[in-house]
Amino acid sequence: MANLLRGGKGRPLHPALVHFPIALYPTSLLFDWLSHLVNDGNTFVKGAFSLILAGLAVSVAAVATGVADFLHIDAESRTWKVAVTHMTLQLVTGGLFVANLILRGRDLDVTASAVGPMVLSAAAVVTLAVGGLLGSDLVYRHGLRVERSPVTLAAPREEPPPAREEHAAHS
Numbered sequence: 001m002a003n004l005l006r007g008g009k010g011r012p013l014h015p016a017l018v019h020f021p022i023a024l025y026p027t028s029l030l031f032d033w034l035s036h037l038v039n040d041g042n043t044f045v046k047g048a049f050s051l052i053l054a055g056l057a058v059s060v061a062a063v064a065t066g067v068a069d070f071l072h073i074d075a076e077s078r079t080w081k082v083a084v085t086h087m088t089l090q091l092v093t094g095g096l097f098v099a100n101l102i103l104r105g106r107d108l109d110v111t112a113s114a115v116g117p118m119v120l121s122a123a124a125v126v127t128l129a130v131g132g133l134l135g136s137d138l139v140y141r142h143g144l145r146v147e148r149s150p151v152t153l154a155a156p157r158e159e160p161p162p163a164r165e166e167h168a169a170h171s
Contacts, residue, residue, distance in 0.1 A: 005068035014065040015139065017058060018132070024055035025097060025128055029121040032113040041112045048113060048121075049104045052097050059094050066090070069144070079142040082134055089131030096124035 006012060028051035035041030035048070070087060073080045100120045104113075138144040 005065050006072075012065070012069060014062060014069050015135075017062040017065055018135065020058040021055040021062060022128065022132055024051045024058070025093070025121070026125050028052045028055070029118070029125055032118045032121060035112045039111075042109065045104075045110055045113050046108055049101070049108060052101050052104070052121075056094065056097055056101065059090075059097075063091070063094070073144070079138065079144060082138055082142065083144070086131050086134035086138060089127050089134065093124050093128045093131060096120055096127065100124065 028048040031044040031048035031051060035044035038044070066087065070083050073083055100117050103117050103120070107114075
């Protein structure tokens with residue numbers, strides 16, 4: 001099961017899945033703001049709720065694949081420490097959005113999003129962003145789940161010298 005969660009060789013699943021919550025959660029906050037800009041923002045209120053629900057659903061898969069990758073990191077390394085911080089921030093983000101969903105679910109018939117859930121969303125988006133930056137550090141600075149393969153460079157082609165045109169001088 002762990003191999004299935006980690007993806008194929010050179011194709012980790014975790015980085016592919018995290019793009020969805022990273023897009024869905026901030027978009028829900030945008031919908032909250034839009035609900036205050038229109039006369040009857042109920043469509044945006046329900047949209048924000050749906051975006052958070054979808055983000056949480058994909059987050060479950062992202063967490064599972066992230067844990068599968070995490071279990072293969074050397075516990076004494078700097079990479080492990082960054083990974084623990086990344087995982088903690090993303091779990092806090094998920095918890096904030098679960099609480100947010102519960103608060104929103106109580107009253108979906110409002111004309112604009114309540115301020116409390118909006119503040120909760122804003123705080124969660126900040127923890128999401130910081131955790132996401134640490135996730136990118138794990139890949140780009142620590143090389144986590146980056147397939148290293150030898151790079152072969154083709155030898156430069158030798159171009160034949162340009163043909164010389166010899167002009168015979170005829171008098």
